[in-house]
Amino acid sequence: MELKLEMIVLPVSDTGRAKAFYEKAGFRLDVDYEAGKDVRVVHFTPPGSECSIIFGEGMTPIxxxxxxxxxxxxxxxxxxxxxxxxxxxxxxxxxxDAGGLFHGHEGGDVTHRRPGQERLAGPHPERASYASFATFSDPDGNGWVLQEITQRLPGR
Structure with a gap:
């Protein structure tokens, strides 16, 4: 069986502001559909991705x-x-990160960090695949992680 992640529903407070942000970030606008004053669906795809994001009015209680x-x-x-x-x-x-795959952002937008794990400045010294990161957030605070992968693990 194949299961492909297709879409992630983002919780946003202002659809227009979120749309402007993701356009600015270079995501491809696929759909902007309104069905009355209470329903709007905006669909974006990050460059090169097969998985998209969707947000809008009436989309999620999150x-x-x-x-x-x-x-x-x-x-x-x-x-x-x-x-x-x-x-x-x-x-x-x-x-x-010093000594591990789990990491976090001091600003709080990424929190899967083990206790005592230290974040070190700059890319991984050996530029090891899966080991260098940067983070950003959309205007509502949804947290994104850039992760450098130059060679995938076997089977990936």
Missing amino acids: TPGSLQGLYLIVSDIEEARAELTGRGIEVSEIFH
Whole structure:
């Protein structure tokens, strides 16, 4: 059986503001559909992704900004960060973790960090795949993680 993740519903408080942010970030607008004053569906796809995001009025009861740890995989963390900051998106400095795969952002937008795990500045010194990160948040605080993967693990 094949199961493919197709879409993630983002909880946002202002559909227009979220749409402007994701356009600015370079995501592809696939749909912006209104069905009356209480229903609006906006659908975006990150560049190169098969999984999309969707948000709008009447979409989800989840608190705006409560989704964290949404991973965007990049082949060059420095290039990806430069592209986003060049588009006016506020992105953390690049970091890696001392001794592990789990990480977090000091601003609180990514929280899967083990106790005592230290975040170190800059990309991983050996540029190991899966080991360098940067984070950003949308206007509501939904937290995104850029993760550099240059060589996937077997079977991935």
